[in-house]
Amino acid sequence: MDDTDHWRNMASAPRDGSRILVTVRSSEQGPAEVDMAYWSRADQFGEEGWRASDSSPGRVVEYAEPELRCWMPLPSAGRGSMPSPWEGEDVPLVDGEGI
Numbered sequence: 001m002d003d004t005d006h007w008r009n010m011a012s013a014p015r016d017g018s019r020i021l022v023t024v025r026s027s028e029q030g031p032a033e034v035d036m037a038y039w040s041r042a043d044q045f046g047e048e049g050w051r052a053s054d055s056s057p058g059r060v061v062e063y064a065e066p067e068l069r070c071w072m073p074l075p076s077a078g079r080g081s082m083p084s085p086w087e088g089e090d091v092p093l094v095d096g097e098g099i
Contacts, residue, residue, distance in 0.1 A: 007070040007086045015039040019053050023069040023086040032085035036074070037063060 013020060019038045026032040036053040040046070045060045050068060052061035070086045 005072070005075070005083075007072050007083075010065070010068050010071055013039070013071040017041075019074060020071045021074060021083065022050070022063070022071045024063065025067055025069050027067075032069070032087065034082055034085050037068070037071075 007023065010022075013022075017038055017040070019036050021034055022037045024033050024035055037050050038053055040049065040051045042048040045057055046062055050063040050065070052063070055061045072083065075083075
């Protein structure tokens with residue numbers, strides 16, 4: 001398993017617009033799932049925050065901070081399958097991540 005193949009605490013997620021994988025918490029709408037998201041600055045379509053990468057202008061899918069449990073970098077090309085959502089407790093900060 002390489003360094004990109006594990007879930008990390010959302011506090012350490014990049015907020016530079018790069019796309020990442022996130023675990024969306026389970027809710028009354030369904031079980032936990034994995035989605036591709038990015039941090040977006042406020043614009044004419046919405047406020048600053050996490051958005052689904054497949055959002056389109058005028059149809060923005062936004063995630064509130066509490067909806068997202070953890071993140072990981074996108075896997076390298078050719079990886080076999082999408083990772084499973086994080087099912088454990090919240091992912092702890094490790095070695096000063098997010099500082």
